[in-house]
Amino acid sequence: MKVSDALSATVMRFRRSRADAPSGLVAPVHSDRRTKNLTKRLRPGDIAVIDHVDLDRVSAEALVDCGVAAVLNVAPSISGRYPNQGPQLLVEAGIPLVDEVDAEVFTRVRDGERLRLDGGGLYRGDELLALGRPQTPESVAAAMTEARAGLATQLEAFAANTMAYLQRERDLLLDGIGIPAIETDMEGRHVLIVVRGYHYREDLVALRPYIREFHPVIIAVDGGADAVMEAGYRPDIIVGDFDSVSDQALTSGAELVVHAYRDGRAPGLPRLTALGHTAVVFPATGTSEDVAMMLADGSGAALIVAVGTHATLEEFLDKGRSGMASTFLTRLRVGGKLVDAKGVSRLYRSRISPWALLVLVAASLFTIVVAAYSSPAGQVYLTFLAARWDAFSYWLTGLLT
CATH class of the missing domain: 3.50.30.10 (Phosphohistidine domain)
Structure with missing residues (x-):
């Protein structure tokens, strides 16, 4: 058999194997x-x-x-x-x-x-x-x-759930009855609530100057504790049922607040007990996001900054449960001191390009050189630098030869 025939047969077998x-x-x-x-x-x-x-x-x-x-x-x-x-x-x-x-x-x-x-x-x-x-x-x-097209029907159901929640939790919403006492002092301080929700990463980055200046109390909601630690911070309080937070975050030294049902059942408490942690129990019908906001408001926070929380109707519905109606009412309660950080990263972006910075540096260096040539002191300094450069060149030349 010719070499070309053998090669053609091999190619055909390869193609058949690929087809099969x-x-x-x-x-x-x-x-x-x-x-x-x-x-x-x-x-x-x-x-x-x-x-x-x-x-x-x-x-x-x-x-x-x-x-x-x-x-x-x-x-x-x-x-x-x-x-x-x-x-x-x-x-x-x-x-x-x-x-x-x-x-x-x-x-x-x-x-x-x-x-x-x-x-x-x-x-x-x-x-x-x-x-x-x-x-x-x-x-x-x-x-x-x-x-x-189904938003109208969902809006009606959302409104009904809102009224039902208001009837069940009116004492908590209106008078703050049932908010537990905690060790972390929030009286008159800024509080940053972090939920692992929409655009939380970008907004945490955008809020770095604010966090550096005001040192707010950081309340993380469940997996938000890991988000806070990934951003390089440590949560002061972790709130939730602790089904989506890591053991590393739970052992970070933060105060733990377990979100429990109204009948006292706290699904997250056994995990904390097994890890040897103690926690404050907060019974409430709403979500852990609501618990964090009411805890901050009831503890005297001067300002509440929310990251990753739900703000629009579609976001409330996108959570996938009727209980999000409670978040709507909670926002009404704390609305006077609540600042939503959602979209901060999109609202404020630096428009200074790297090329603009390079031109700025070059212009600054040129200005310094011109000023040095124009003044007697600058000329003396430039003469000194030239002498030092000649000495370095002489040393380097001798080392190489």
Whole structure:
């Protein structure tokens, strides 16, 4: 056989093997019905399997930060109740999103098993384990447009939940009855409340001059404690049910306030007890974000600066639970001293380019040189520098020769 014929046969075999090879993405698969818990175990390149109706923006950002290769959702990522922002964030990041996957995927797939995702199907070899509906930027945009029509209905439900919360917590909201005493002194001081929510990283960076000047009391809400530590600060108080905060943050020396139900149940207390920590219990119906604001207000804070909290109707709805109505009322209570830092990073950006700084430095050096030549003292100093340079050149020349 000629060499050219043998080469042609090898190329043909390679092409046939490539054609026969299965297509799609092959990667480890990790699953959990709670997205918050799953993101703690994900590694870059993993396939995430979740059960999250109306995927919110914060959860989607966490998935993107984990570097997932694809997301399979057992539930519809956009149910149509309101225009939630999570799916759009995923598809814009180029992460494949498959919706309404067979619910049996949680029992059929071993955690960490390497499987193949092809289109909307998840395969073990040639065996189809689960099938879903792939989302595209076009399908997500269309679903978001339809979902905006449902805002009126959601607004009515939001208003009803607001009234129900007001009836249950009117003593706490109006008179501050039930706010526990804490050790951290906030009387007359600025308080910075950090929630790991929208644009929290950018706003913490933008607030560095404020933090450096005023040294506010830092209250972190659950995972916001890790956000504070990542930014180079230490939280003074951590508030929440402690389901999304690291052990490192809990041992940072911050005072701990457990958000409990009205009947006294505190799901986060057993974890703290196991770690040997003591905590103040704050029973309240609302969210941990509300608890942090009411704690600061009830402790005499002069100003409350909020980072990553919820401010708009879509953000309240995007949280995915009716309890966010409490945050609306809490903001009304503390509104006189509340400053929302949301968007600070977008409102204020330095417009000085590196080239402008370089020109400024060059102009300054030129001015200094001209001033030195123009004054007798400057000429003496320049003569001294020239002599020192000649001495250095002479030494360097002798060293090399």
